[in-house]
Amino acid sequence: MADPRRLPHGEDGGPATGPGYLQHHFESLVQQKDASSLGMWLFLVTEILFFGGLFLVYTIYRWSYPLAFADASRHMDVRLGTTNTAVLIISSLTMAMAVHSAAAGRRRLIIPFLAATMLLGTTFLGIKAIEYTEHIRHHLFPGPWFHYPGPQIHARPAELFFSLYFAMTGLHALHMVIGLGILSVLVVQSRRGRYTGQWHTPIEMSGLYWHFVDIVWIFLFPLLYLIGRHVH
Amino acid sequence: MRPDLPLFPSQASAMAPHVDALYFYLLAVSAFFSLLIAILVIFFAIKFRRRSEDEVPVGNEGSLKLELAWTVIPLLITMTFFVWGAKLYFRMNRPPNDATQIFIVGKQWMWKLQHQDGQREINELHVPVGTPVRLTMTSEDVIHSFFIPAFRMKMDVIPGRYTQQWFRATTPGDFHIFCSQYCGTKHSAMIGTVHVMEPTAFQAWLSGGSGSESLASAGSKLFQQHACNTCHRNDSQARGPNLEGLFGKPVQLQNGQTVTADEQYIRESILMPSAKMVAGYQPIMPTFQGLISEEGILQLVAYIRSLSPSPGSAAAPSPGGMAPPVKNSSPEREAPK
Amino acid sequence: MAAEFIPEAEPLHPRDNYLNVRYGVGSWLLTRDHKRIALLYLASITFFFFLGGLFALLIRLELLTPGGDLVQSETYNKLFTMHGVVMIFFFLIPSIPAVLGNFLIPMMIGAKDLAFPRLNLLSWYIYIVGAAFTMWAVVHGGVDTGWTFYTPLSTAAANGHVVATAVGIFITGFSSILTGLNFIVTIHTMRAPGLTWFRLPLFVWSHYATSLIMVLGTPVIAVTLLMVGVERIFHLGLFDPALGGDPVLFQHLFWFYSHPAVYIMILPAMGVISEVVTTFSRKNIFGYRFVAFASVAIAVLGFLVWGHHMFVSGQSVYAGMIFSLLSFLVAIPSAIKVFNWTATMYRGSISWRTPMLYAFGFIGLFTIGGLTGLFLATLGVDVHVHDTYFIVAHFHYIMVGGAIMGYLGGMHYWWPKISGKMYPEGWARFAALIVFIGFNLTFFPQFVLGYLGMPRRYHAYPPEFQVLNVMSTAGASVLGVGYVIPMIYFAWSMRYGKNAPANPWRSTGLEWQTTSPPPTENFPVPPVVTSEPYVYATESEVVG
Structure with a gap:
């Protein structure tokens, strides 16, 4: 490979010479990598706007009902929330290590790090499920069964708070589930030895996605669990 | 009366001629530019039509001067639209101080209207010529919109809040009321008629109503009925703020903000007491959501308003969500543009 | 993009092209070729166009008489809802980008395919799955929220399959x-x-601007509809006034996407017109950079004007003024484009072929549509015409008179490239004329109706509005015929049409430098570009 920018390529996906992962319509690996990175970042921009809608709604209602929202956030379990925050931050580390291992060509380390990430992700979802169960048991799920244990004057805006809580954390959890799905594909492909130090774009792009989902939680945690807890 | 092919709506309010003047201005500018473009396109298409298949015209270099011209000139013209339109809009949202109040509750699919003196109407509205009328509106279910084409007046009617609009009818006659915000199955049946009457005829109509009780006195009864007076009283037993003299005054809230006690504030305090809690009081007030109808709340608002000593009904405080009325603004001062 | 015309001596029908390289259903449904995916979209959106058109026809028939006599009011409400949903989300938004954009962008930039061919195919499947949900809702009784899904009507009161439709969108x-x-x-x-x-x-510039809106705006409508969905299913009260929620907040979120969405529909059509006007005037575009930046300016400013849909929703007077001002600003780049197209024709060599007829129509109708938009941006006038037929007429001038004229013009222009066949010119000119006449007869009376005060979405109306409604319905039937004729002759030409040369219009566009239809990888030899686009003449002059 004298010039990586001008690799020969063959018919429909299968290069005549050159590595098998250069798709037929790209001129070079550099071009292919640029396209993937730009595409992933653009996708994350759409994700920011997607969550942005909910964050906007949250901000407006928090502005309208500050006392009720502060009161409602006292019904969150901060210990579980903090644990989950820690779990996700560590999972970001293991994910970064997986990407690093792939880039450094240490193919044996990829799968353990991916598995650790998946384990932590599952732990997060497990803890989240416990929290949900508790909330539902205490009639904090909005709708006809909602019953607010705090001062009744706050009951209705508090229901709004829990509507937002379930919508935002639910959407986040859905992203976690999708992330776990992507990671399991990566594990399977890694076992087949698809990724090399030279080409591991899927791992890198999945890493970006995973970090993004973690960052969303980093915003959700203080907004839903912490702000206003100590206001009286 | 009506021609088969009307091309222009009746003008029956003080605002209508102003809106129409601006409309005709827009129409003239639009017609000029539409024709200009159409004529140029047709003229070029004929004059420079291809005469032989191998013809190649000279290219063009573009022209910064022309580009600037057709950027700046349209911009300046649209700014005249903006200023004129904004002025009108501003005036539409500034009810004069001496306006008569009418309260409207929209529900699927009817309009319920109440006059200040208690007369109730459904899908019909009687108003006198020449008197400014302020509408305070809310909805029991979905969003509606109160539209009187002949008055060039329209405002959405939204559940959970009050919206306001005003008009001064100028021509006696009957005109359409439409609901213009799609509101479900019988949206197109949510229509009515506004009857604009000469003042004497209107007085006769008003006194013809039977069994009507003013809104404030109906509100006073509700106030007792819901035991509001056990907390909201003017002695040391009071657990809620004293409401006498409250209306239109600033209120200090727990979070340090100050709001004006207007219709919107009182409504919200009845239904959503936790939203704006008054400094120095405990959060003990229950919500009355679902316990009092929108009409009942309007009566309570009218009652609380009546507790404020005011120099006659003319000194209407500012409506919720709107800027304060312009002082001394009588409709006669509505000079065009 | 050489300056000289390419002689038309090359073989008329290349032996191997993207159409005949493989046969069989699988070769289409699993294709990753952007040109084949474009044709998959073409088939799907054509279906939805005629479905939406059928709903429109029923609406117009109902409005022939003032009484609500043809269908029940609930049915009528479902008809206009489904008309809006199908036309906007399943026809107009994908129309030019997903068909012509998909087909042409790689060819116009000299690439073999889009960057992500599999993702491109996935987009089509996602579209089909979304369409399936919506079609399920249509077949099982429809939905009557209006395409705008305003809360609390959509969350608490509406009939029908709101969730299925919202999920589909x-x-x-x-x-x-x-x-x-x-x-x-x-x-x-x-x-x-x-x-x-x-x-x-x-064309590429305008698609770039369109794509920005798609990427930045669509997630917001997606999450907004998600909120409506969960509110309806799980009783989360995000917009419920009983919990202190704000139904008007929904409108803000909805229009934050849906106003820019109008530009998703019109910007690609503007791109088509820029190509057609230059080719059929044999002129370089007047003010290239102004036209290009106008597209981007429209995309950016388009995100700042959503509040003009809420001038009568009780928002503050000052918010109304800011949105009004910004709405006037977004009109300027559109005006710049119209002037530049007109100036491009000056001293050109103007051919009256069908694509150019559509371009003439587009320029005229879009100008009227754009200027009537100024009425709506003008606060004092919008209060009166808001939610009346004036608005219906205005946006149909933009979306039908603009976007669909652009789409049809583009389809005629690139049909030889897409199919390798020529369409019948006489029939095509005739159909273009019918469309133009039918369109104006349908929608011009609606401006008058709107100023008279006839509200939109009315199943029955006062009798004095009848004459204008009859004119509109008559126009709609003419327009319908105008749309069926091209369907027939395009299909006819695939079998019986004359073989198209590589470059029948003698255009300088890169897509015309390859064979008709092109081979799978578009160019036998990867092209190298040496000059600006639209260079027809060897010399040029200064105008003005």
């Missing part, structure tokens, strides 16, 4: 996001050697 939104993403990445990374940004055809 939500899913289809991702098709749009992925298409936009694919276009942006392709335009950034796959341009042929020598093809700098200011040598890009304006």
Whole structure:
């Protein structure tokens, strides 16, 4: 490979010479990598706007009902929330290590790090499920069964708070589930030895996605669990 | 009366001629530019039509001067639209101080209207010529919109809040009321008629109503009925703020903000007491959501308003969500543009 | 993009092209060729266009008489809802980008395909899945929220399958996001050697601007519809006034996407017109950079004007003024484009072929549509015409008179490239004329109706509005005929049409430098670009 920018390529996906992962319509690996990175970042921009809608709604209602929202956030379990925050931050580390291992060509380390990430992700979802169960048991799920244990004057805006809580954390959890799905594909492909130090774009792009989902939680945690807890 | 092919709506309010003047201005500018473009396109298409298949015209270099011209000139013209339109809009949202109040509750699919003196109407509205009328509106279910084409007046009617609009009818006659915000199955049946009457005829109509009780006195009864007076009283037993003299005054809230006690504030305090809690009081007030109808709340608002000593009904405080009325603004001062 | 015309001596029908390289259903449903995917979209959106048209026809028939006599009011409400949903989300938004954009962008920039061919195919499948949800809702009784899904009507009161429809639109939104993403990445990374940004055809510029809106706006409508869905299913009260929620907040979120969505529909059509006007005037575009930047300006400013849909929703007077001002600003780039197209024709060599007839129609109708938009941006006038037929007329001038005229013009212009066949010119000119007449007869009376005060979405109306409604219905039937004729002759030409040369219009566009139809990888030899687009003449002059 004298010039990586001008690799020969063959018919429909299968290069005549050159590595098998250069798709037929790209001129070079550099071009292919640029396209993937730009595409992933653009996708994350759409994700920011997607969550942005909910964050906007949250901000407006928090502005309208500050006392009720502060009161409602006292019904969150901060210990579980903090644990989950820690779990996700560590999972970001293991994910970064997986990407690093792939880039450094240490193919044996990829799968353990991916598995650790998946384990932590599952732990997060497990803890989240416990929290949900508790909330539902205490009639904090909005709708006809909602019953607010705090001062009744706050009951209705508090229901709004829990509507937002379930919508935002639910959407986040859905992203976690999708992330776990992507990671399991990566594990399977890694076992087949698809990724090399030279080409591991899927791992890198999945890493970006995973970090993004973690960052969303980093915003959700203080907004839903912490702000206003100590206001009286 | 009506021609088969009307091309222009009746003008029956003080605002209508102003809106129409601006409309005709827009129409003239639009017609000029539409024709200009159409004529140029047709003229070029004929004059420079291809005469032989191998013809190649000279290219063009573009022209910064022309580009600037057709950027700046349209911009300046649209700014005249903006200023004129904004002025009108501003005036539409500034009810004069001496306006008569009418309260409207929209529900699927009817309009319920109440006059200040208690007369109730459904899908019909009687108003006198020449008197400014302020509408305070809310909805029991979905969003509606109160539209009187002949008055060039329209405002959405939204559940959970009050919206306001005003008009001064100028021509006696009957005109359409439409609901213009799609509101479900019988949206197109949510229509009515506004009857604009000469003042004497209107007085006769008003006194013809039977069994009507003013809104404030109906509100006073509700106030007792819901035991509001056990907390909201003017002695040391009071657990809620004293409401006498409250209306239109600033209120200090727990979070340090100050709001004006207007219709919107009182409504919200009845239904959503936790939203704006008054400094120095405990959060003990229950919500009355679902316990009092929108009409009942309007009566309570009218009652609380009546507790404020005011120099006659003319000194209407500012409506919720709107800027304060312009002082001394009588409709006669509505000079065009 | 050489300056001289290519002699038309090359073989008329190349032996191997993207159409005949493989046969069989699988070769289409699993294709990753952007040209074949474009045709998959063409088939799907054509279906939805005629479905939406059928709903429109029933609406117009109902409005022939003042009484609500043809269908029940609930049925009528479902008809206009489904008309809006189908036409906007399943026809107009994907129309030019997903068909012509998909087909042409890689060819115009000298690439073999879009950057992500599999993602491109996935976009089509997502579109189909979304469409399936919506079609399920249509077949099982429809939905009557209006395409705007205003709360609390949609969350608490409406009949029918609101959730299925919303889910359908939500899913289809991702098709749009992925298409936009694919276009942006392709335009950034796959341009042929020598093809700098200011040598890009304006069609590509306008699609770049469109893609920005798709990528930045669509997620917001997606999450908004998601909120409506969960509110309806799980009773979360995000917009419920009983909990202190704000139903008008929904409108803000909805229009934050849906106003820019109008530009998703019109910007690609503007791109088509820039190509057609230059080719059929044999002139370089007047003010290339102004036209290109106007597209981007429209995309950016378009995100700042959503509040003009809420001038009578009780928002503050000052918010209304700001949105009004910004709405006037967004009109300026559109005006710049119209003037530049007109100036391009000056001293050109103007051919009256069908694509150019559609361009004439577009310029005229879009001008009227744009100018009547100014009425709506003008606060004092909007209060009166808001939610009346004036608005219905205005946006149909933009979406039908603009976007669909552009789409049909583009279909005629590139049909030889797409199919390798020529369409029958006489019939095509006739159909263009019918469309133009039918369109104006349908929608011009609606301006008058609107100023008279006839509200939109009315199943029955006062009798004095009848004459104008009858004119409108008559026009709609003419318009319907005008749309069926091209369907017939396009289908006819695939079998019986004359073989098309590589470059029947003698255009300078890169897509015309390859055979008709093109081979799978578009160009036998990867092209190198050496000049600006639209260079027809060897010399040029200064005008004005």
